[in-house]
Amino acid sequence: MSIHDGLRIGIFVFDEAEELDVVGPFEVFATWAEHSALKPQVSTFSWDGSGVRLAKGLRLVPAHSADDVGPLHLLVYPGGPGTRPLIAEPGHLAWLRAVQRQTPVIASVCTGALVLAAAGLLSGRPATTHRDHFDELAEIDASVLVDTEARFVDDGDVVTSAGVSAGLDMALHLVGRLESPECAQAVRHALHYEST
């Protein structure tokens, strides 16, 4: 997997994932693709490739399954009520650990951080989540250094954002980090998201 073939971004979707957690970063990264020399390719994928019903009822048909999405440079893991069953699924958590070994950046939105924590990915590291779930994050892994102020926390290969709309800001930060601040600014301009 060379970055010259295009930077590959996968957004994991599942039943009861929060709508804006999925679509905020998707919109930012897909708009980036129109302004970038890195040719980012943004795909959605569900566990088995079948359609999902998101938290507020929106039905999405993903492009791929976890088996056929292929190697990624960046995995986006959204939050939502649907994280609950995933936290309790040992096979899914083992998959996440395996993905981490071959994925340069894993980025969660909102309560997606709870699943990352359950898989052990946040052990001893700074992270954030939706403010209503700080305690839960600490309960899952007491070694997580919960940042209760940040809109997102960039710890290199693991990046976590606060609730829902913070996923937009985290995604814009990643565009700036992975390409350039000028490119992130071009995306902000295209999305009318400058003053925020």
Place this chain on the structure above:
Amino acid sequence: MSIHDGLRIGIFVFDEAEELDVVGPFEVFATWAEHSALKPQVSTFSWDGSGVRLAKGLRLVPAHSADDVGPLHLLVYPGGPGTRPLIAEPGHLAWLRAVQRQTPVIASVCTGALVLAAAGLLSGRPATTHRDHFDELAEIDASVLVDTEARFVDDGDVVTSAGVSAGLDMALHLVGRLESPECAQAVRHALHYEST
């Protein structure tokens, strides 16, 4: 249609509608439903009820068709490249005019305003759209009073927003107007969208 049966919100989706134009207001209004005495019900619908492929490739399955979505209190009309064929479709524009006669509020996001203008809904009224399309809005209907500064323009039964992410702000404004500022604040809090 009584408001006591729940305030009915329909989000029109079509091929090449912009992802965040659709999902930003959807997320705001669906979150409002969890904090509201007005029991808003938020549905997506496409022209014929079949699935759509949005501008950046996301595939959505709407809940309804234009025929079976039923009477609405609020119609949300997103923007995106897919507005182009709709602007040129007399049958669709006639449908929009008919919808306006029975719908208390029609709200466009981004270039959705171009379709409203093509249907004659913005004639002689203040409105906005994505900044790259101000000229196009004036070309479609020279009598539109294009507001080049506002993030959204509330003209009572017709509300228009600037580009993409401005749809979130317009939707939050409508929650404040249709229910209460406190309710809009509760939605902002749930979505971590306070500081913006």
